[in-house]
Amino acid sequence: RKExxxxxxxxxVPEGATVAFNCTYSNSASxxxxxxxxxxxxxxxxxxxxxxxxxxxxxxxxxxxxxxxxISLLIRDSKLxxxxxxxxxxxxxxxxxxxxxxxGTKLQVIP
Amino acid sequence: xxxxxxxxxYLVTQMGNDKSIKCEQNLGHDTMYWYKQDSKKFLKIxxxxxxxxxxxxxxxxxxxxxxxxxKAHLNLHINSLELGDSAVYFCASSQTGRGQxxxxxxxxGPGTRLTVL
Numbered sequence: 043r044k045e046x047x048x049x050x051x052x053x054x055v056p057e058g059a060t061v062a063f064n065c066t067y068s069n070s071a072s073x074x075x076x077x078x079x080x081x082x083x084x085x086x087x088x089x090x091x092x093x094x095x096x097x098x099x100x101x102x103x104x105x106x107x108x109x110x111x112x113i114s115l116l117i118r119d120s121k122l123x124x125x126x127x128x129x130x131x132x133x134x135x136x137x138x139x140x141x142x143x144x145x146g147t148k149l150q151v152i153p
Numbered sequence: 154x155x156x157x158x159x160x161x162x163y164l165v166t167q168m169g170n171d172k173s174i175k176c177e178q179n180l181g182h183d184t185m186y187w188y189k190q191d192s193k194k195f196l197k198i199x200x201x202x203x204x205x206x207x208x209x210x211x212x213x214x215x216x217x218x219x220x221x222x223x224k225a226h227l228n229l230h231i232n233s234l235e236l237g238d239s240a241v242y243f244c245a246s247s248q249t250g251r252g253q254x255x256x257x258x259x260x261x262g263p264g265t266r267l268t269v270l
Contacts, residue, residue, distance in 0.1 A: 076256060133256070133257075138251055141198065
């Protein structure tokens with residue numbers, strides 16, 4: 043089983059739609075969780091950290107389920123500019139962090 | 154102001170050559186990283202340095218040798234390049250490098266697209 047797994051997609055959704063991605067992780071000792079966004083031929087950029095209680099940033103909501111070992115990202119009112127690959131990132135606990143990236147979920151928002 | 158910069162942006166070279174990629178960050182971070190993103194877009198950590206000290210060294214061929222002259226710079230030298238080395242190499246930095254609260258965000262450079270012919 044991969045350390046961090048994501049559905050590669052692509053998810054093709056119309057503008058204004060709500061879309062959700064899940065990401066599962068295998069190491070129960072994982073402590074920090076993030077969603078990064080990567081545009082085509084660009085570097086990954088932090089979208090948001092994921093906190094235990096769940097957190098929201100505008101149209102984006104992230105949730106963590108430790109019992110089932112998954113995190114989710116919900117995007118409401120999708121915009122064309124949301125089209126990108128969304129990378130799930132998990133940090134293994136203890137000492138210097140070793141983050142593991144998922145392979146990403148590609149989102150295409152269609153006019 | 155560019156936070157994390159890499160040079161060169163593109164690198165095309167023949168098999169067997171030796172090449173270097175340079176990275177600099179002006180964020181005052183303590184930790185820097187090298188990642189490889191292959192053709193399937195999988196981003197995998199190669200090395201991590203904290204204050205010039207190697208702290209993460211993943212299973213990477215000995216042909217890859219990182220060097221950190223100071224905490225703002227992390228270079229990657231690759232000997233005897235092979236076809237399979239073709240990828241995008243990203244440098245990144247973070248404040249502490251430790252898994253802690255608040256989470257330690259990584260900032261990536263624009264990447265170096267290496268093509269080995």
